[in-house]
Amino acid sequence: MFSKRSQVLEHSVCATASRVILNTEELRMAFCARYPEFVHKFVTLTNGYGTDLESFYAELREAGKVAPTSQGASKSIELCHFGTVYGSRSPVTLFQAIEELVLVGTLKPSQLRLRFVGAWDVDDVTCERLAKRLEEREMLRREPPIPHRQCLREMAQADLLLILQQDFPLQIPAKIYEYIVAGRPLLVLGGEGATANLVQRHRLGRCCANNVQEIKRTVMAFLSGQIGLVAPDSADTAQFSYRALSAKLAEILSAVCRERPSASRSSAAATNA
Numbered sequence: 001m002f003s004k005r006s007q008v009l010e011h012s013v014c015a016t017a018s019r020v021i022l023n024t025e026e027l028r029m030a031f032c033a034r035y036p037e038f039v040h041k042f043v044t045l046t047n048g049y050g051t052d053l054e055s056f057y058a059e060l061r062e063a064g065k066v067a068p069t070s071q072g073a074s075k076s077i078e079l080c081h082f083g084t085v086y087g088s089r090s091p092v093t094l095f096q097a098i099e100e101l102v103l104v105g106t107l108k109p110s111q112l113r114l115r116f117v118g119a120w121d122v123d124d125v126t127c128e129r130l131a132k133r134l135e136e137r138e139m140l141r142r143e144p145p146i147p148h149r150q151c152l153r154e155m156a157q158a159d160l161l162l163i164l165q166q167d168f169p170l171q172i173p174a175k176i177y178e179y180i181v182a183g184r185p186l187l188v189l190g191g192e193g194a195t196a197n198l199v200q201r202h203r204l205g206r207c208c209a210n211n212v213q214e215i216k217r218t219v220m221a222f223l224s225g226q227i228g229l230v231a232p233d234s235a236d237t238a239q240f241s242y243r244a245l246s247a248k249l250a251e252i253l254s255a256v257c258r259e260r261p262s263a264s265r266s267s268a269a270a271t272n273a
Contacts, residue, residue: 072228081162092124167190189210
C-alpha cells in the first residue's frame with residue numbers, strides 16, 4: 001500500500017501534468033478509476049525494443065537461424081524460459097502438470113523439454129523436488145546465465161518462449177519485449193492481467209491459467225497440433241519497436257502543444273477579468 005504522503009504526491013503529479021503516461025492499458029484503467037477527474041490525461045504507451053534488436057533478429061532470419069513454425073502435431077517441443085526464476089514467478093504448477101501427464105502415460109518424456117536459462121532463486125521444497133524428478137527423466141535443464149547476445153540467439157531457436165506472470169495484474173515483464181522481437185510464439189502462465197491481455201490482443205501466443213488442469217490441456221494441445229507453433233505476425237510485433245512508440249509519443253506531445261495556446265488564452269482572459 002502507498003503511504004499517505006505518496007498518495008498526495010501522486011495526486012499532485014496527476015493534477016499538474018498535461019498527460020500521464022502509463023506503460024500498460026490495465027494501469028491506465030486503474031488510474032482512471034483512482035482519479036476520475038483526470039481521465040482525459042491518462043494515456044497508454046508500452047515499453048518496447050530498439051532498432052538494434054530488430055537488426056539482430058533480421059540477420060538471424062536471413063541466415064536461417066530462427067526455429068521453424070508448425071501448424072500440425074509435433075513429435076517434441078522445447079519450452080524455454082530466459083531470465084531469473086524467483087518468488088511468485090515459480091514454475092511449480094507447470095512441473096506438477098508435467099509430472100501428472102507423465103505418470104498417467106499421456107505424455108512421454110521424449111515429447112517435452114523444459115529449459116530454464118538464468119539464475120534460479122526459488123525457495124520452494126515442492127518445486128525443487130519436482131524439478132529434480134523432471135531432471136532425472138531428462139525433461140528439464142536448469143542452466144546458469146549466459147551472455148546477452150547468446151541469450152538472444154537462443155531465444156530465436158526456441159519452439160515456445162515461456163513467461164511466468166502470476167499475481168502481477170497491472171504490469172508486464174520487460175523481457176517480454178525481447179521475446180516479442182525474437183519472433184517466437186509465447187506461452188504465458190497466468191491467464192489474466194496485463195501480460196495475458198497484451199499477448200491475446202496482439203496475437204503473440206497462448207495464455208494459460210496457472211493451474212494444473214489448464215496447463216495439462218494446453219501442453220497436449222500444442223503437441224497434438226490443436227494449437228500451432230506459429231510465430232507472431234510482423235505487423236503485430238512491429239507496434240512495440242521504439243520507432244513506432246516514438247511516433248506515438250510525438251503524437252501525444254503534439255496534442256499537448258495544440259492545447260497550450262487555448263489554455264494560455266483562457267488564463268489571460270481570467271486575469272483580465
